[in-house]
Amino acid sequence: MSEIVAGVEIPDTAAVAEATRLVQETTSPLIYHHSRRVFVFGAIHARRLGLEPDRSE
Numbered sequence: 001m002s003e004i005v006a007g008v009e010i011p012d013t014a015a016v017a018e019a020t021r022l023v024q025e026t027t028s029p030l031i032y033h034h035s036r037r038v039f040v041f042g043a044i045h046a047r048r049l050g051l052e053p054d055r056s057e
Contacts, residue, residue, distance in 0.1 A: 005036070008043040 002012040010016065023032050046053055
């Protein structure tokens with residue numbers, strides 16, 4: 001099941017799971033949470049601009 005943050009669906013794919021694992025294992029919690037916020041804010045901005053990002057693997 002996908003996670004929803006601020007109305008933004010975090011893709012539930014193998015690529016996202018691997019990227020998440022890598023960032024959590026190799027950086028600090030500060031950087032991990034920053035990267036999640038950047039994704040969410042970018043998705044919200046894209047929605048406001050009427051853009052639909054390609055979230056396929």
